[in-house]
Amino acid sequence: MEESEAVRLKSHATLVAAWVNLFLSVVKVTAGVLGQSSALIADGIHSMADLMSDAVVLVAVKLGSKQPDQDHPYGHARFETLATVVLGVGLIVVAIGIAWDAVNRILGVGELLVPDQLALCIAGISIACNEWLFHFTQKVAKKTRSKLLLANAWHHRSDAISSIIVLVGIAAMLLGYGYADAIAAVLVSLMIAKIGVSLMLDSLKELVDTAISDDEIEALRQAISVIDGVINIHLLRTRRMGEDIYVDLHIQVDSYISVSEGHMIADTVRNQLLEQFRNIADVLVHTDPEDDEVKESIDYWPPSRKELINGVRDCLGDYYSLVDEIKIHYLNGSVELDVIFLLSPLEHDLVVDNCKKQCKKITQEIASVRDTRTLFYR
Incomplete structure (x- = not known):
C-alpha cells in the first residue's frame, strides 16, 4: 500500500472515531448528570479522554508520515510511539481521577447518586457505538499495519466493555444495590488504568529498542x-x-x-x-568467512595487503615477476595466502619446483602467515 493512501485511511478512521467519541462524551455526561449515574459520568469522561487521544493520533500520524531526512535518516515513525506513551499516561491520570471520586462517594464524602432508566438506555447506546468503532478501526489498522491505530481500536473495545460494566452497575442499583453504580465506576477506572499502563509499557519498550518476540x-x-x-x-x-x-x-x-x-x-x-x-x-x-560471535582477542592487528605483498616479493625474489594474483584470507586470527603463478607453455618444470620452494619461505619468514597454497596456470 502506498504511504499516502495509508496516511489517508488512518486519518479518516481517526476522524470518524473522534466524531463518535464527541457525540458519546456529550450524551453520556449529560445523561449521567440528569440520570444521576456516577458510573455513566465516569464513562463519559472516558470518552472525552478517547477524544483527546484521537487528536493525539491525528497529530502523530501526520508527523510520523514524514519522509526520512538528514536529521532523521530512519524516518519519523517514533512520533507515533511517543504519542502512544502520552496516550497511556493520560489514561492513567483519568483513571485515578475517576476512582478517587467514586471511592469518596462510597465512603460518604460525596453524594451517592441514584441513577434512573435514562442512564441505562444511554449505556446501551454507548456499547453499540463503541463496538462498531472497534471493528471499523481494527480493520483499518490491520490494512495499514498501524500499531497506534490498533491501540486506538482496543480503546474503543475497552469503552464498550466499560459501558457494559456501567450498564450492569446501573441496573443493579435500580434493583436496590445502593453502592453498585459507584463500584462500577471504580471498575471502569481500573480498566482504563490497565490499558494505559499496557500502552505505555509497550511503547517504552519500543523506544528503548526492545527486540521482537x-x-x-x-x-x-x-x-x-x-x-x-x-x-x-x-x-x-x-x-x-x-x-x-x-x-x-x-x-x-x-x-x-x-x-x-x-x-x-x-x-x-x-x-x-x-x-x-x-x-x-x-x-x-x-x-x-567464519563465526566471529565469540572471538578471542588478539594482541596484534593483522598486516595489510600492502605489507603482505611486500613480504611475498622479498621471499620470492626474481620469481615474483611470474606471480599473476595473490589472494589473502584472514581466518582464525592469522593469514592464509593463495599465490597464483602464470607460466608460459615453454617454462620448464624446474621453474615450478623453484616457485614452490620459494613460497615455502613465506610461512617461515612472515609470522602472521599460517599457510601458503601455490597454483600454476599456463
Missing part, C-alpha cells in the same frame, strides 16, 4: 537457514520503529568464496526476509 526471531532464523550458501547465523538483532521492524545480522559463508558471491548471498538473505515478512522495513546483512 522469541517466536518471531525463530521464524527469521528458519527463513535464513534454508538459503543456499548460508552456513551459520549469529548476532541477529531486531528493533521496532512504529509498525516496522528493522533487522541486522551476521551470516557465515564459505571462507574461500569470492567477495561478489558472498555479497550475492547477503542480498538473497535481505530480499527473502523483505518478501516473506511484511512488517520488516529494512535488513542489514554482514557477511563473515
Whole structure:
C-alpha cells in the first residue's frame, strides 16, 4: 500500500472515531448528570479522554508520515510511539481521577447518586457505538499495519466493555444495590488504568529498542537457514520503529568464496526476509568467512595487503615477476595466502619446483602467515 493512501485511511478512521467519541462524551455526561449515574459520568469522561487521544493520533500520524531526512535518516515513525506513551499516561491520570471520586462517594464524602432508566438506555447506546468503532478501526489498522491505530481500536473495545460494566452497575442499583453504580465506576477506572499502563509499557519498550518476540526471531532464523550458501547465523538483532521492524545480522559463508558471491548471498538473505515478512522495513546483512560471535582477542592487528605483498616479493625474489594474483584470507586470527603463478607453455618444470620452494619461505619468514597454497596456470 502506498504511504499516502495509508496516511489517508488512518486519518479518516481517526476522524470518524473522534466524531463518535464527541457525540458519546456529550450524551453520556449529560445523561449521567440528569440520570444521576456516577458510573455513566465516569464513562463519559472516558470518552472525552478517547477524544483527546484521537487528536493525539491525528497529530502523530501526520508527523510520523514524514519522509526520512538528514536529521532523521530512519524516518519519523517514533512520533507515533511517543504519542502512544502520552496516550497511556493520560489514561492513567483519568483513571485515578475517576476512582478517587467514586471511592469518596462510597465512603460518604460525596453524594451517592441514584441513577434512573435514562442512564441505562444511554449505556446501551454507548456499547453499540463503541463496538462498531472497534471493528471499523481494527480493520483499518490491520490494512495499514498501524500499531497506534490498533491501540486506538482496543480503546474503543475497552469503552464498550466499560459501558457494559456501567450498564450492569446501573441496573443493579435500580434493583436496590445502593453502592453498585459507584463500584462500577471504580471498575471502569481500573480498566482504563490497565490499558494505559499496557500502552505505555509497550511503547517504552519500543523506544528503548526492545527486540521482537522469541517466536518471531525463530521464524527469521528458519527463513535464513534454508538459503543456499548460508552456513551459520549469529548476532541477529531486531528493533521496532512504529509498525516496522528493522533487522541486522551476521551470516557465515564459505571462507574461500569470492567477495561478489558472498555479497550475492547477503542480498538473497535481505530480499527473502523483505518478501516473506511484511512488517520488516529494512535488513542489514554482514557477511563473515567464519563465526566471529565469540572471538578471542588478539594482541596484534593483522598486516595489510600492502605489507603482505611486500613480504611475498622479498621471499620470492626474481620469481615474483611470474606471480599473476595473490589472494589473502584472514581466518582464525592469522593469514592464509593463495599465490597464483602464470607460466608460459615453454617454462620448464624446474621453474615450478623453484616457485614452490620459494613460497615455502613465506610461512617461515612472515609470522602472521599460517599457510601458503601455490597454483600454476599456463
